[in-house]
Structures are given as structure tokens and as C-alpha cells.
Amino acid sequence: MKVLALLLAAGQSRRFGEQDKRSVRMPDGGLLVNAMLRRLKKAGVEARVGIRRHDNIAPLLVGETIVCPRGQEGMGGTIADMLNDVMTDSALDAVMLMPADLPLIRVSTLAALAASASPERIVLPQCDGRQGHPVVFGRRFFPALSQLCGDRGGKAIITDHPECCDVIVVSDPGIYLDGDTPAAMAALLVQLSPKNR
Secondary structure, eight states, rough: OOOEEEEESOOOOGGGTTOOGOBBBOOTOOOOHHHHHHHHHTTTEEEEEOTTTTTTTGGGOOSEEHHHHHHGGGGHHHHHHHHHHHHTTHHHHHHHEEEEEOOEEEEOHHHHHHHHHTTOOOOEEEEETTTTSOOOEGGHHHHHTTTOOTOOTTTHHHHOOOEEEEEESSGGGGGGGGOHHEEEEEHHHHHHHHGOO
């Protein structure tokens, strides 16, 4: 089963203010986006990072990138651009759509989601009764994902196909603890500091 993670990092992150959220530094000094890429690699999941056209963060990334001209529209534009780039790979069975701001997500969660992937199914993580990210979409859903636009992400596809959804229960609040604002991100990063481990 070939699963490719698409790290969604081409948006504007308007709630984060003036600072580029993607340039946030982890406690070890590395970029948040690169930390996400390393976790995916440890989970055995190949990844691509969606970036903006003429993106100044591109040279700092440790992974392969996909330029997303429609990323400024919102998450839907980023997903569509990335899907249109990768869906021609006939060996690809599923994509894992992963926001780039989940600093607490565990490698074991990523591995479990990838292992549960199927070309015909949607796999969602759940912890403490709350659904989170990333979500794995089987190849069957690639055409619909490639048509997304604006701020509309994959939620509508999930809603339209409840019979195709598999929920994987994990003990990982990192699936829903994201850093949408500077204060939220700072609070998450404190949990990652060596003194709090």
C-alpha cells in the first residue's frame, strides 16, 4: 500500500498574524515543518510539502515540495494543487492530508493511520471522542479532492461518504492540538521542551 503524506503549508495562516507560522522553531531549533517531515519519515510515510510560489521557506525544507499557486485561496486550493500534482502516480493508493501545525502528534499515530489506509476508504483519527488530523483519503476520493477550492477542505467529502469512513482510536491528543495562533503554538512548544518531557 503506497501512502503519500501531503503536508499543507501553502496557506496564509491569517490567524497567526504577521509571523510566518511555518518558520516557527521547535525547542531543538529546527523548523516546525521539518519536525513534521521527520515524524512522517520515522512512521515510514513518504511526504511532500505544499508551498507558495516564490516561497522563501523552500530552501530551508528537508523534503520534496509542490508549488501550490492556489494556496492563497485556502486549504481547498492547496489540497487541489497537491492532488493534481501527485494523482498521476498510478501506484499511489492513498494520501494523508496533514496540517503543518501539529507539533505534538506522535509517530505511532501516523504509522497506524498509514497502515489502515485503503484505496476505497477514508481513515480518521479520534482521541477522547474528538476527531483530528491527519485524515487519509483513498484513491477513490482523489478526483473530488482535486476539485476543492477556497477554504473548503476535505470535511465535505467525509460528510458525503460516512459509509466509507474508518475511525482509528488513538491515545494522542496531538491529533487536535494545533497552533493556529502564536499563543496556542507557544503553549504547545512548552510541552515539547526537554524540561517538560
